[in-house]
Amino acid sequence: MLFNQQIIDEFRANRGQVGGPFEGGRLILLTTKGAKSGAPHTTPLGFLPDGAERILVIASAGGSPTNPDWYHNLLAEPTATVETGLFTYEAAATVLSGEEHEQAWARAVEVDPGWAEYQAKAGRPIPVVALTAVSYDGPPPGRSFGEALRTIHDGFRRELALVRAEVAASGGATLGAQLRINCLTMCQGLHVHHTKEDEGLFPAMRAQGPHMEPVMDRLDEEHRRIAELLAELERALDADRETVLAEVTRLTREVERHLDYEEEQLIPILDAAAGH
Structure with a gap:
């Protein structure tokens, strides 16, 4: 319990970044309602x-012969709060079964053979639980629209870096199924974010006056360029690993330049409008 609390404290203090065994990995904080308490x-x-x-999420309990408390809690109340370090949202929990469980488990073991070791040690079927977002909190209290935009951007920066590291470290000539899903999930998230900006934020920024036209023209063009790179990455996912890595690297550089410029140009305006 003390070890978990130390991770929780570090996670919350550093916007989801921790050291030790979780350093550089994918980590959330899951808050469930105690089944009895x-x-x-x-x-x-x-x-x-x-x-x-x-x-x-996988109910391995480190290979324990019994399922973890959080899993029993979700069976009693299949809703939970998920913290990513940048965002917090409510999620609905579903225990996977049959072929869906088998496919998810195979992907997990493909990424980390340690899951198979836990399975052998546990001597029980290890459950896999899907957490589906049902509602997102807004920016934390006191944050401006500019800070909220930077938080969203930081999420993409983190995910791009993680995907690139995963692809670089992967073995074999081509990507495994889970790494392809990681790439596709990141691509989909960027596409959705840019679509929302195109429909809402960018028109509002253009309405600030003619002085914004060059800025918004550049941002629009960067959105189009990034959309092309996303499509190229998706087409490359079945190619050899080096080709995928090259596409991810190219996309990462383009997105990082875009995010930096967008923050430089738009955040002062957003913060000024909010009185910050």
Whole structure:
């Protein structure tokens, strides 16, 4: 319990970044409602991306012969709070079964053979739970629209760096199924974010006056360029690993330049409008 609390404290103090065994990995804080006590119970967990609105967590309990408390809590109350370090949202929990469980488990073992070791040690079927987002909190209290935009951007910076590191470290000539899902999830998230900006934020910024036209023209063009790179990456996912890595690297550089410029140009305006 003390070890978990140390991770929780470090996670919350550093916007989801921790050291030790979780350093550089995918980590969330999952808060469930105690099945007997009704009290909130928070646990740090590794996870697998599974599309834009869903992640997977595995009830391994380190290979224990019994399922972890958080799993029993979700069976009693299949809703939970997920913290990513940048965002907090409510999620609905579904225990996977049959072929869906088998496919998810195979992807997990493909990424980290340690899951298979836990399975052998546990002597029980290890459940896989899907957490599907049902509602997102807004920016934390006191944050401006500019800070909220930077938080969203930091999420993409973190994900791009993680995907690039995963592809670089992967073995074999081509990507495995889970790494392809990680890439596709990141691509989908960027596409959705840019679509929302195109429909809402960017028109509002253009309305600030003619002086914004050159800035918005450049941002629009960068959105189009990034959309092309996303499409090229998706087409490359079945190619050899080096080709995928080159596409991810190219996309990362383009996105980082775009995010830096967008923040430089738009955040002062957003903060000024909010009185910050």
